[in-house]
Amino acid sequence: MAKRALILVEGSRSNGLLYVKAAQRLGLHPITLSADPGQYDYLAGKRLDAIRVNVDNLDTLIRECSRLRATYDIAGITGFAGDDESVYATVGKLCRHFDLPGPNPTSIEQCCDKFTQRELLAEAGVPIPAYRLATNAMEVEGFAAEISPPVVLKPAVGSGSIGVRLCRNVEEVAEHTTYMLGGKHTWRSSPRILVEEFVQGPLYVASLMGNDVIGIVAYEYGPPPYFVARECIFPAPLPDDKYTHIAEVSLRSLQALGLGWGPTNIELRWTKRGPVVIEVNPRMAGGDPKLIQLGYGVDLITGHLKLVIGEEWDLRKRYSQTVALRSLVPDRDGILDWIDGDGRAAAVPGIAEVRLYAEPKNPIVRKGNHLDSMGFVIAVSPCLAETEAILQRAVDLINWSIAPFPLVADKNNRGTVQNRY
Structure with missing residues (x-):
């Protein structure tokens, strides 16, 4: 009998290994198809099957899956977005081609285009920010003036807060527009801003599986103008009426976008007019599965894989604890001299996980997106105050040193900061 395989399109720094382990627990053989398997450390470290393939080409993926089907029984196909959420639409198309359970690719494509998403949500009466779509600098500046700063500029297609910036005045609008349209931003489609x-107010992210709201996470960003997550708390400290209101708006958003299969995360801000939807993402949020499993005993990833292979899943809450995650974000650019204390932090009672991404002697260049994080710490306890105290105690044990980039002499022998990083 052929071995049952799970095809994973691309990988994930946050959840990739969790999916691999969950697949193995279900008796599946995980195989990753990636444009660059080497970028995912867990693939090499665990000697896992990975195949280099052009994931942007559907026909190439179909041929590779057909070749694998000669050896394996392909039980299911899923994947990760990375910086390009169109991967999810590709996964949906692959599932349809091989008659496997999967998301609706048309709904995914509509959702991944943030302007189309906004149009569909507005048509359904879902509360959203005022918005305009621009294709050149004149339109950006005109629309920003019309809405009135502060405004947020973001690529119409993208993820991970890449290219997203708060612009507090006309000068910042002009500066970021020049950055976006001047060749420094990598566009995956025609430039549209x-x-x-x-919209101001506390930020919440609702995690859903199918049409069920599994939980709501409270998020806190670092300082503007960027939107880099610094801390998360689960379950979000919300009164019942606010929780219910956020859940209702989240489910209305799914209906408006034709979603409701598999995982979704919905970002909302609580404002004077109630919850306002900032963004709907047709995928699982990066760190939320860990928080939800620690807080509720709910294994979102195993539940998702059971859905992918056509088995029944159970995502009922087993217990309730309070979980907090702190992202370790540098305050400057330069060369990372050293970073340590992770072992001491992990030994603090109540710490569930400490993970460092950054390695000494490597450059630190902040981009103002999710890749700025050098690692994270997760704490868990029965109550919020205790969890926050445990988290702070552990974070205080982690230290690092970032040296300035070395100076190089220009042709006039003046010292300048080296900028090759």
Whole structure:
């Protein structure tokens, strides 16, 4: 009998290994198809099957899966977005081609285009920020003035907060527009910029599986103008009426976008007019599965894989604890001299996980997106105050040193900061 295989399109720094382990527990043989398997440390470290393939070409993926099907019984296909959420639409198309359970690719494509998403949500009466779509600098500046700064500029297609910036005045609008349209931003489609009202209020992310709200995470960003997550708390400290309101708006968003199969995460801000949807992402949020498993005993990833292979899944809450995650974000650019204390932090009672991404002697260049994180610490206890105290105690044990980039002499023998990183 052929071995049952799970095809994973691309990988994930946050959840990739968790999916691999969950697949193995279900008796599946995970095989990763990636444009660059070497970028995922866990693939090499665990000697896992990985095949280099052009994941942007559907026909190439179909041929590779057909070749694998000669050896394996392909039980299911899923994948990760990385910086390109169109991977999810590709996964949906692969599932349809091989008659396997999967998301609706048309709904995924509509959702991944943030302007189309906004149009569909607005048509359904879902509360969203004021927005305009611009294709050149004149339109960006005109729409920003129309909405009135502060505004948020973001690529119409993208993920991980890449290219997203809060612009507090016309000068910052012009500066970021020049960055976006001047060749420094990598566009995965024709350049289109969404100009949005900056909606203020506490940020929450609802995690859903199918049409069920599994839980809501409270998020806190670092300092503007970027949107880099610094801390998360699960379950979000919300009164019942606010939780219910956020859940209702989240489910209305799914209906408006034709979603409701598999994982979704929905970012909302609580404002004077209630919850306002900032973004709907047709995928699992990066760190939320860990928080939800620690807080509720719910294994979102195993539940998702059971859905992928056509088995029944159970995501009922087993217990309730309070979990907090702190991201370790540098405050400057330079060369990382050293980073340590992770072992001491992990030994603090109540710490569930400490993970460092950054390695000494490597450059630190902040981009203002999710890749800025050098690692994270997760704490868990029965109550919020205790969890926050445990987290702070552990974070205080982790230290690092970042040296300035070395100076190089220009042709006039003046010292300048080296900029090759």
